Amino acid sequence: MNRQSPSAPFGEIRAMAELNDRSREIFRQIVESYLATGEPVGSRNLSRLLPMTLSPASIRNVMADLEAAGLIFAPHTSAGRLPTEMGLRFFVDAMLEIGDVGLEERARIEAQMKAAASGHTLETALAEASALLSGMSRGAGVVVTSKSNARLRHIEFVRLDPARALVVLVGEDGSVENRLLDLPAGLPASALTEAGNFLNARIRGKTLADLKQEIAARRSDMERELDALTARLVEAGLATTVGAADTRQLIVRGQANLLEDLKAAEDLERIRLLFEDLETQTDVIDLLTRAENGEGVRIFIGSENKLFSLSGSSMIAAPFRDGSQKIVGVLGVIGPTRLNYARIVPMVDYTARVISRILEKGR
Template identity: 55%
Template sequence: MTQPVAELSDRARAVFRVVVESYLGSGAPVGSRTISRLSGLNLSPASIRNVMQDLEELGLLAAPHVSAGRMPTETGLRLFVDGMMQAAEPSAEERAAIEQQLVQRGGPIEDALAAATAALSGLSACAGIVMVPKREPVLAQFGFVPLSPGRALAVLVGTDGTVENRVVDVPPGTSSSTLNQAANYVSARLSGYTLAEAQARLRAELSQGHAALDAAAHDLVERGLAIWSEDGASRPVLIVRGQANLIDQAAAADLERVRQLLDELEDKEEIARLLEGARHAPATRIFIGSENKLFSLSGSSVIAAPWHDAEGHVVGVIGVIGPTRLNYARVVPMVDFTAKTLSRLMA
């Protein structure tokens, strides 16, 4: 259980703050002489060492090497973030950089979210992540292009202008006229419906004998609609940007941790599961190191906040992933601002 801030003496709180803030800025352990120069505490290095020893016994600091200075533990970072951190609001330039990516959007929402996530990643020097709202495309047009015997390319055009292609298996000997009949039926009868709605309408028209389709064309329509439904249900709806930001000078001394983190970032389904933990949080959530199972090996932190639609319903989650030594006081308000901007501009 984390030591309450109130139980620390004024001297211990002051030394602890200097250690944490110096470590988050440099990524290096902090020695007593450095603290005596930086803190203005008017304490001797010997007195500071005694306080640091007490903080270490409380589990708030650790010494990576016998002769090295101290660095905060994950428990210490949690104490600092929850009880001592003084947040710094994003600058006007930072706010403008994030807003610009969302205001200047004319295509699919994913493009705007990817751009905003990339901007957040660059400003925070972390990897940016966003959980995109799950959505089904609304059909505008549909077509089949023969590729080879037994295979065709199904082309779906959504009402938002998106175009997606999928290769589908078709019965050998399927004629071009059958492909055209199936495509024309979808475009004429199912346009304006989501995939689920289109499938339900197709079944209803067939049961009522209203579908002007022969058996082969009916089979093609079902195949075409089904492949998108299955694909959409299984695809992790997650965008990750800025992984290169994780490889900085400080990380060069710990390449194995960086490699582990980059491997973890490939598991988008697990990241999406982690972000689910922030969906219904009243404020920005901070996961430090082993507090989340996914990033416990790399010792990384996740800062994430939900964003909402006009009715106040949670739509998705946006955030960053970085080393535990990231600048929480700067990054937490930045993630919070991005989530609130998304809620305001995308409602």
């Protein structure tokens, strides 16, 4: 499983790499304690957790070095220490041990996704994927995809008046979408039927984007079969439907999970800010779309991305593909920075692969 993340400055990477085994183990315990409880940990508690014998004074000296390196900080005077966002990034990239999805969780993911995909629209199946990830992670499940990913069964042009027609798109999953189209001047009524027949002879099982690409590649065939005005209608119809259907849509489930296990008033304020982030759908979609670039799971931590700069949240996301191995969407989990990365990273990755297999088989 590939993991991708923003790279740290060279100086920081070098400083982190120079940590000795004792410093790494103390840092690991601080991070793992934070991920488990959300609470700072002090030198006395660390002395009981460490697999080596160290006095609290020796541990405090190491903690001072870790703090100077920017990996941990003290949230309050005389408090224990928490990892910084840079420290979390170092832990996730260099120290996190990623396991595999358990057999029970694999079976649950596969069963729920197959049931959701059977006889339902793609959007319904993806909404179930979002809810599934939310329930398993106790975070918010998110999915972004494009409506142009739906495979089509039929297209029809219905004239409304001399200057306008309705383009009716029927998906293989039974979904129906209507788009308004401006008609070329002087277009005969028969041209609407001819354009529909021409497209329907080629449309079954293809997405709008696939169909547009095929028509562009075989333009000479279209010009031989259709007159100039009807060919213009075909191109205008495809441009209208693809342009409209390419709108990215965001599905979010399980925001209420984020209200659980709040430790203090500042946690409630952080969640309020995260809810505001989720309401700004464009920014969330832009962030998820970044996960389409490259292979594997992407991990975004806190202020590494401006979207989460105030709420201090993290996102784990992975792309999914259709039968032609084209990336057609991204799914993931959003939650506090103390997400259980070791468990959620493989869960997100596996769910994305299950959806990809379902899309490859045409659901």
